[in-house]
Amino acid sequence: MSPDKEQHTKTPVGIQNALGASKNLQSKELHALQIFSATCSGHRQHNDDACAVRLPERLELKRYGALAAVADGVASAEAGGEAARAAINGFFSDYYSTPETWSTRHAVARVLHSLNSWLYRQSGGSVEIQRGWLTTFSALIFKGTSAHMVHIGDTRIYRLRAGKLECLTRDHSHQLSPGHTFLSRALGMDVHIEVDYRCEALQTGDIYLLSSDGIHDFLPETSIQKRLSEFDKTTPQQLIDAALKSGSKDNLSAVVARVNNLDFPQCDELAMHSRTLPFAPDLSPGQKLDGFLILQELYASKRSHLYLAQDHVTGELRALKTPSVNYCDDPNYIERFIAEEWTGRRINHPGVIKLYAPRAERACLYHVLEYIEGQTLRQWMQLNPQPEVSQVRELLSQLVSALRSLQRLEIVHGDLKPENIMIRNNGRLVIIDLGGVDGPGLREQLHFTEIDTPGSKNYAAPEFFYGDSASHRSDIFSLGVIAYELLTGKYPYPERLGNLHYHLKSYQQLRYTNAYVHRKDIPHWIDSALQKACAPNPKQRYDSLSEFIQDLQHPNPTFKPAQNHPLLEKNPILFWQLIALILLLSHLLYVF
Known part of the structure; x- marks a missing residue:
């Protein structure tokens, strides 16, 4: 049985108040992105919607991006409001804890799968929707120069670009009759989950809207477009007020974001700095490099050199890997060399060599690795x-x-x-x-x-x-x-x-x-x-x-x-050797 969106039982929400929250990026990212949100119960006693935004500090912003999300607790589920709040809180907490080596798509898929399993278990794995912890969910992640969208249910994500409004999600619902909607997908509905994912390149001036059906079911797109085009911190509340005036009797939530420029932090600063470093010269025993005494060359190939070195600060032995000057003008090779260091510093397993963060005064491009005897x-x-x-x-x-x-x-x-x-x-x-x-x-x-x-x-x-x-x-x-x-x-x-x-x-x-x-x-x-x-x-x-x-x-x-396979299949080399021998013998017999 699927949930009926018209039967609401509400409990208070604590994720966002009616006026929502706003925050601008500071320093280099000042005003690159603005996000404002608002939610309210409308004419209902309780608010089963939940919404939240997060604009983290610089390092976390580079690794994970800014996040906005809206969830709408399913109408006929008695724990819909709790499910919506749990989905928002859980997603924000878990997404920012995923390994930074994961792609955004993989990270959100893993987080939502875990959340869905938890919500399903809260319902006791019941097929009775009335007992379920069910919620719709839409999230938007601004990372680098891309917008990553995940969506399940009938909350929506819109984009206003160059004066044109476009809905970037599709509702997972069916209208049975006017005012009566039947959800086909929601978090917590089934042990298995199917979530829509989409990634779009950002453009300066883009305005995004995440909304619950209490807004977009009662406002025509022309009205939504008009208010988004007049973007400011009151836009979410204006959308709520307009929907209420148009007859909405549901809970209402809106998050709006504007991309003022694309000056987002792009990636690890150390990796960016490494791209500007010159290649290390060929080294000989007795030479010093950034506080490392070169003891001997361990390995050399056309692609790299490996040296045994001693750290003059700690006295410990280290291996220094330097790129070959043969590739100093090969950007693809340099990217791979930098990726090796970036990845190695994020792996912690005794079966994988340790790579250490280089010193701040590093004068050229090289890796510092653990020295392994064997x-x-x-x-x-x-x-x-x-x-x-x-x-x-x-x-x-x-x-x-x-x-x-x-x-x-x-x-x-x-x-x-x-x-x-x-x-x-x-x-x-x-x-x-x-x-x-x-x-x-x-x-x-x-x-x-x-x-x-x-x-x-x-x-x-x-x-x-x-x-x-x-x-x-x-x-x-x-x-x-x-x-x-x-x-x-x-x-x-x-x-x-x-x-x-x-x-x-x-x-x-x-x-x-x-x-x-x-x-x-x-x-x-x-x-x-x-x-x-x-x-x-x-x-x-x-x-x-x-x-x-x-x-x-x-x-x-x-x-x-194995059965008695033909010799060709079991040993093709021997087969063709025998064929060659037979041909040679037949030729000799023919000649003589």
Whole structure:
């Protein structure tokens, strides 16, 4: 049964009073954005609407943006007012607590899913709408130069741009008869939730309105447009008064916002400053760089250099990573280098290398990392060509734990390979290179313009080369390839091996070589788990890391032993070698 919007039972609201609240951005953001709000019970005894605005301080504003929201407790639910207030309070509290590596879309989806589950449980999971904690909800987030909108129910978001008024949301309701509306979606209505999301670029002069149906159901758009065009701090109350005068008998809420200019803080100041720094010069033992004494060069490639250094303040050993001067005029490379530091400072897991915030007096571009003593996974594999399956399981479990910490932050590693993994002297694995990290939140925060394909084609997922977007399944592919190589010492797709330029025309182009071809003691169910993990098509891979580890530890009943497959399928290299031999022999017989 769905809720009837005409049957209201009201309780007092404490989110906003009738005059609402207003606040202007200060300092550099002065008057960039103005937001005013108002709400009242109208002719009803209680107000089941709730609305709120938040313009945080500079750092929080950069990370999360400004927020405005309106909620309208569902009419026929006895706890509609409580639901509306809980939704507003919970959303404002939880959204500003999400990891800053999350994209706005992902953050609001996670927060609303959690809120919806809580509201549904408050109703006891009842299908009786009258007992439900149900509310409609619309929120608008001003972040950078974008407006992010989330919406469920029949509250609305309007935009006035260049004199034209447009409703940016659609009502999740049906009109059964005049004055009788039937809601099809609301927070708390079902254990599963479907929320509309929309992102629009901001323009100077944009005016936005969030309203409950007590306003927009009783005011024609011409009236709304007229009052928005005369925007000031009294506009929300004017809309309420006009709706009441037009016969509204419902609760009424309005939030209005005007974008005066686009001078919003764009991203992390340290990341912005890093873009202006010169590249570090080639360093030699005995040299000093910003208080670090260079002890020795640990690693050098065409893309970067790694040095062992001692902090003269603390005496601790650190690793300094500097970019290669070969890329000093490559903005995409510089973005990736900066993203590595920005991401690393937000990860806290023993299986991922620590990156430290640079000193304020940093004179050039470099990273400060923890110094790890041990060997790379590649070196370990060379010393252990065919390890016990139990050893491999333990190593992979450690890698999965580290990758989970990245996935929780909505980060794709993108360049997982044995050379980028170290085994500490105590036997614990740690991912040491974050140069290929990607993710929607990272792009949103640092304003990436373009992302390169990772350089390690032997381990990078095929979708990187096929033009599809990367996801956590891309890291699962890399993990599957590493697991295969740990067990067999070979690569599952020989045609991709090596340093030749690689062109992928379709996922079917890659043909998996069964692990038992190289190592007869590998059970069929482990081979099937490896094949699923590194399936060329990401849709055919595991959806979660835990599933992969589970199937490596316990036989999956859906994995059936291999039947007598043709030799071409089991060992294509041997098949074509035999064909070549047969042709050669037939040619010789013909000649003689």
